[in-house]
Amino acid sequence: MEIFTLFILAVFVNNFVVVQFLGICPFLGVSKDTSSAFGMGVAVTVVMVLATLVTYPLYTFVMVPLGFDFMEIIFFIFVIAALVQMLEQVLKKFIPALYNSLGIYLPLITTNCAVLGVAELVIGDVTSLGIASMNLGYALLYALFSGIGFIVAIVLMSGLREKIDRYTDMPKCLKGFPISMVIASFMAMAFYVFTLI
């Protein structure tokens, strides 16, 4: 039951993109067509889960007991950068097809705030996540569900943008980012309904 609550809260109520504003750069930059948006979403989700798998134990079992938890930002960003590099090498070697389709997005994930965001959120105040206390299992689930929320948002966005960019006649100053922001605004309104549950 707790897992279900966590799922609903992470995917819909506190959607990473449209409610918490994490990972906006790829959300706006890589949402021109649905297939690449989905690829980006999957890549980000994988990195989010892997990053949590490393950073959460690192923080709880190494950094806090040794008393240098104030250095978390520096450690986390390096873990994420190293993970992205490793993931790139592994994919290149073993799954070249996936590497070729995700290749261009992988380096961008290092500077994606969703990844560092989830690593920071699971070690912070957990009461807003709908669970009593945090452990590694919940942290991983939260990362996975947040990633799913990211995929949902970016795929919806790319579907809407495909239509609007192609078929709508709009003023020149609205083209590109402004109209994407307005679409995102309407999506956020739709997601707002979930907070009323």
Add this chain to the structure above:
Amino acid sequence: MKKNDYKKICFDGIVANNPTLRLVLGTCATLALTTSAMNGIGMGLAVTVILLCSNVLVSLLRKIIPNEVRIPAFVLIIATFVTVVRMVLYAYLPDLYDSMGVFLPLIVVNCIILGRAESFASKNNVPAAAMDGVANGIGFTLALTLMGIIREFLGNASFFGIALPWDFKIEFFTSSAGAFFVYGMCIALFNFAYSKIEIALSHRRAHRRALPKDPAEMREEALVREEK
């Protein structure tokens, strides 16, 4: 460097290449921290301080850092300053620290700072890099404050935390949907005004300078530079 160059750096950072409104970088912090004007100023100043420090340090070390590992080195410099600013805010401005929440550590992955380190500070001398950091920081702060004022005024009927004498509140503007909407409209209006000004200016000095670039193109260039 000549005096004119500094003027150009200033103009580029605040108006022509405004990180928030022209290049649309650092969007996460912009959307999340503009619920009130004070939050916008707080975030803007935090980023300005980090941008100034990281630009200066990157510029100082630009001949020492090997080219192959420059991105990790820049990230390390930025993460250090973010940690310092975070501790200072935690000690002296706990309210601001709370309202910034997770977006304070996320300044590390703010594209503006890494972008300026990579595209400007690593190629220029210290005074120019410092000027560039301050100009971009001010551009960012002004944009965030403007959006904060709009959202606070319409959504909360107050101005910098001072309640206004009427009770006309549109909840929409304090919600996340309002954040996206206000940001989109600000970019559109700024681009519109800027294109008008640019047309007027370029008529005047057409024989001296080339036409300005398209903002989408400039953003792509900035992203490509970052990837490298």
